Amino acid sequence: MKAICFHIDHGRAREVPLEAALQSGPDLAWIHLNGIDDETRTWLHETAALDDYVVDALTATETRPRCEAFGDGAFVNLRGRAKEELDGSDILASVRLWGTRGRVFSVVRNPLVAVGMVKAEVAAGHVHDPGDLFTAFAAAITADLDPDVADLGDQLDTCEERLDSTQIFELRRTVSRTRITAISYRRFLAPQRTALEKLAALPGDWLADDDRLHISAAADRAARMAEELESIRERAALIHETLSDLRAEQIDRRALVISIVAMVFLPLTFITGLYGMNVKGLPYAEEPWAFDAIFGGCAAIAAGVVIYFVRRHWFSR
Incomplete structure (x- = not known):
């Protein structure tokens, strides 16, 4: 003791x-x-x-x-x-x-x-x-x-x-x-x-x-x-x-970025998926300029979606 x-x-x-x-x-x-x-x-x-x-x-x-x-x-x-x-x-x-x-x-x-x-x-x-x-x-x-x-x-x-x-x-x-x-x-x-x-x-x-x-x-x-x-x-x-x-605001901002990216690529995914089907009868499939036209159209759609979100001030939220 x-x-x-x-x-x-x-x-x-x-x-x-x-x-x-x-x-x-x-x-x-x-x-x-x-x-x-x-x-x-x-x-x-x-x-x-x-x-x-x-x-x-x-x-x-x-x-x-x-x-x-x-x-x-x-x-x-x-x-x-x-x-x-x-x-x-x-x-x-x-x-x-x-x-x-x-x-x-x-x-x-x-x-x-x-x-x-x-x-x-x-x-x-x-x-x-x-x-x-x-x-x-x-x-x-x-x-x-x-x-x-x-x-x-x-x-x-x-x-x-x-x-x-x-x-x-x-x-x-x-x-x-x-x-x-x-x-x-x-x-x-x-x-x-x-x-x-x-x-x-x-x-x-x-x-x-x-x-x-x-x-x-x-x-x-x-x-x-x-x-x-x-x-x-x-x-x-x-x-x-x-x-x-x-933390919730941080998660919301990241979720917003992910949503915007998804909205940009959603129509592009639809178009590329449509023309990527291995079936007969697709319009202009045999034309030599078809790839360039589809690529240009996808770029225009992506630019349009981005401009829309910029004008709506989504990127600053």
Whole structure:
């Protein structure tokens, strides 16, 4: 079982082995567990002596952002960007936090980018209590996701600038991929905002006033990102419709060209087919000038059809 453990006294952080993580004395003990398996569940049950409902929440298979008050502590589940790309519809990994006075447990199934950012905050002496640690996680996750959300908007800006391009299929793939990512992000960021707002409003003196303000700021940032993602989703849908219209117009123009070519050769095919029959009695079949006359007539008919379409402005449609 992989674990990261810190003892924090008056802002000073000291990394300790898992065996010493639960010793009394420090102002705050942070135990971070990587991976969810039977060994993790057994350690949380037997060694950490956590209640069953807390262990179940920390090790649940399916999770969504939420916040619940349990006794004298709080459980919070947040979603953030994973270090490695995840398969399936859940493109954001979860971190499950259980905090009480003087102690915080965090569990992840897949490594999060935000964990490294929180470790840096702890090592820098910016974390003194559970409220600071919860705040660090909320701020790190939103700060890490913000550039990704901005990149999605930039991708759509680029697609809008290239709407007159002939690379319609490439643009449609980019727009579809951006829209799917925005929908997946928003699916977690909307409830994450609610979870952070609930955390900021929880009763108890283990959350200081400044912690509540910082958590509320992270909730507002999550709300702003959720609104931006909704805007990206709507823009992507409109761009996709525009690309579909452009593709339909492109197909119509090509079909028009094919139709014009067919109309030019249709009477010529009839004439050549008629005089190509191997039967007796065709007019002027024995005359030496017959081939030249038929060829000239076909050329005149083709020119007449083309002039007709030009005057009707079919070629400019």
